[in-house]
Amino acid sequence: MSPEDRSSHKNIKNNYTTKKCPFCYVHLPLDAPSCSACNNKVGDVDRLGFAVKPFDWWGYLVAAIFVAGFVVFTWWAFFRE
Numbered sequence: 334m335s336p337e338d339r340s341s342h343k344n345i346k347n348n349y350t351t352k353k354c355p356f357c358y359v360h361l362p363l364d365a366p367s368c369s370a371c372n373n374k375v376g377d378v379d380r381l382g383f384a385v386k387p388f389d390w391w392g393y394l395v396a397a398i399f400v401a402g403f404v405v406f407t408w409w410a411f412f413r414e
Contacts, residue, residue, distance in 0.1 A: 352378040355386050 351360040354368040354375055361384065367374050368384075375384035 349378050349382050351382075352384040353382055355383050 349363065352363055352365070352375070353360055354371065354373065356373045357368060357371040359368060359370040361368060361375065363378060365375065365384075374387050376387050377385055379385050
């Protein structure tokens with residue numbers, strides 16, 4: 334990250350006094366780690382004033398496990414000899 338990008342990121346944070354929850358649109362303080370209305374985790378403020386949604390590693394892991402299970406089941410049911 335270049336120094337210009339860092340300074341513009343700081344300016345974005347300095348321009349806003351609150352951030353908006355991306356799930357329920359409630360205004361939150363800039364340092365809030367989660368929404369007080371819907372209890373979802375939120376990140377830093379973006380350039381539009383919304384809180385950034387955190388990446389859902391758990392959801393993607395569960396989805397990958399189910400896809401792998403479906404592939405194994407399909408092989409077992411139709412392609413094994």
